[in-house]
Amino acid sequence: MALAGVRVLDLSRVLAGPWCTQTLADLGADVIKVERPDGGDDTRAWGPPFLQDEQGNDTGEAAYYLGANRNKRSIAIDISKQAGQDLIRQLASQVDVLVENFKVGDLARYGLDAKSLQIANPGLVVCSITGFGQTGPYKDRAGYDYAVQGIGGLMSVTGERDDLPGGGPQKVGVAVADLFTGLYASVAILAALRHRDATGQGQVIDMALLDTQVAMLANLGANYLCTGHTPGRMGNAHQNIVPYQVFEASDGHLILAVGNDNQFVKFCKVAGRPDWASNPQFATNAARVRQRDLLVPQIAAVIKLRARNDWLGCLEAAKVPCGAINNLAEAFADPQVMARAMIVPMQHPLTDGLRLVGSPIKLSETPVSYRLAPPLLGQHSQELLLEAGYSAEQIEALMAQGVVV
Numbered sequence: 001m002a003l004a005g006v007r008v009l010d011l012s013r014v015l016a017g018p019w020c021t022q023t024l025a026d027l028g029a030d031v032i033k034v035e036r037p038d039g040g041d042d043t044r045a046w047g048p049p050f051l052q053d054e055q056g057n058d059t060g061e062a063a064y065y066l067g068a069n070r071n072k073r074s075i076a077i078d079i080s081k082q083a084g085q086d087l088i089r090q091l092a093s094q095v096d097v098l099v100e101n102f103k104v105g106d107l108a109r110y111g112l113d114a115k116s117l118q119i120a121n122p123g124l125v126v127c128s129i130t131g132f133g134q135t136g137p138y139k140d141r142a143g144y145d146y147a148v149q150g151i152g153g154l155m156s157v158t159g160e161r162d163d164l165p166g167g168g169p170q171k172v173g174v175a176v177a178d179l180f181t182g183l184y185a186s187v188a189i190l191a192a193l194r195h196r197d198a199t200g201q202g203q204v205i206d207m208a209l210l211d212t213q214v215a216m217l218a219n220l221g222a223n224y225l226c227t228g229h230t231p232g233r234m235g236n237a238h239q240n241i242v243p244y245q246v247f248e249a250s251d252g253h254l255i256l257a258v259g260n261d262n263q264f265v266k267f268c269k270v271a272g273r274p275d276w277a278s279n280p281q282f283a284t285n286a287a288r289v290r291q292r293d294l295l296v297p298q299i300a301a302v303i304k305l306r307a308r309n310d311w312l313g314c315l316e317a318a319k320v321p322c323g324a325i326n327n328l329a330e331a332f333a334d335p336q337v338m339a340r341a342m343i344v345p346m347q348h349p350l351t352d353g354l355r356l357v358g359s360p361i362k363l364s365e366t367p368v369s370y371r372l373a374p375p376l377l378g379q380h381s382q383e384l385l386l387e388a389g390y391s392a393e394q395i396e397a398l399m400a401q402g403v404v405v
Helices: 016-026 082-092 114-120 145-151 176-199 209-215 218-227 261-271 274-278 285-290 292-303 308-317 328-333 335-339 381-387 392-400
Strands: 007-011 030-035 050-052 058-062 072-076 097-100 125-130 204-208 244-249 252-257 322-324 343-348 351-357
Touching (some): 007 082, 016 072, 016 097, 016 125, 030 082, 050 351, 082 114, 097 176, 114 125, 125 176, 176 204, 209 218, 244 292, 252 292, 252 308, 261 274, 261 292, 285 292, 328 335, 381 392
Parallel strands (some): 007 030, 007 097, 097 125
Antiparallel strands (some): 050 058, 244 252, 252 322, 343 351
C-alpha cells in the first residue's frame, strides 16, 4: 500500500484529526488511536443513531464515531498519570507521525509537546490541529466547526437571499471546516514525510480550522479581494455563473449547471427558446450574470412546464450539465455511486452488518484497503504494548494501575 511502513500515533478526537488519520490509514499507514480510558473519543457517545447488532439492538457505538475511525487500532491511556505520559513518549519514539488536537499548550504541561518528543525522535512529524492555530489573539479559544463557519465567512454566503422567504445565515449540512482541515492536514503530513525522508528532519505542522475555512472560500474570497465587494447569500444560485442553480419542474426539483456559453446555446434549444442565446442581454455568461434577475424568472417559468425526468433526459442527451436532488437513500442507491464502491461492508466485533462510506481515493497500483473496522475502546491495548516492548508483567501492572485499559 502507498503508506505501508508509516506509523501514526493519533492523539486526536472528534472529527478533523480522526478524518486526517483515517485517510492515512486507508492508504496503508498503521494508525494507533490513543483514547481516554473513561469513554474514549467523544464521538463514541454522539448518538443516536448507534450501530445495531443482528437482533436490532443498539451496541453503544455511535455511527458518528464509526464514520471516521476505520483501519485504526485503539489503546486507552490515562495521560494525566506519569506512567501514561511515559507510555506516550515510548510510543512516540517508535512512530513517524503524531497527530493531536489538544488546546494550545496542553500537551506541554505533560512534557508531550513536539519539542520534547523530537529530542528522542528527531524525524518525528507532529501535526497539531486546533480551532485557531498556535499563534494569534484567538489561539487559546476552543474551536468548533459551527463557530468557525460563522467567523470564517462561510455562513454569510450560505443560505437563501435575505430578501426572500427563509433568508438568513445557514451552516453547511456537514462539518466542512473539520473535514477540509483533516484533508489539508493529511496533505501537509505527506509533504513533511517527503522532507523527512530526504533530510531525516521532522517538523511541526500547525493546522487551524479558521485558516482552512478562510482558504476554502475559494472564488468568493478572490472575488472580495479583487473588488472590495462583499458577496452575500445567493441560496442555490451561483455567484459567478448563470444559469447555475436549482429550478422547480412540474413534479420536483432539478439542478441546471450551465458552465459556458456553448452549453447555454444547447440548453436554449432543449428549452425551445433559441432566442435567449441570440439575445445580446443573455448571449455571454458575463451578460447573464448582470441580467440574472431578468433571465432566471423566464427560465424558471419554462422549466416548470415539464416533468423533472423529462428535463434530465433531454438535458443529458444534449450534454448540458444537470442533476437530480437525491436524499441519502437515493444517493447511496444511485448506480454510479454503487459502481464506484462507495459503500463498504466490514466485519465489526459487535456485528457483521456494518456498512461505511468508502474512500474516494482511487489509486491504480496501491489502492485503498479496508482492513480493520473502527475499534472498540482499548481493543488493541495489549497487542500495541507488546509491540512497543513491554512485557506481559509490565502490561498487567499498567492495567492494574488504571494507566491503560
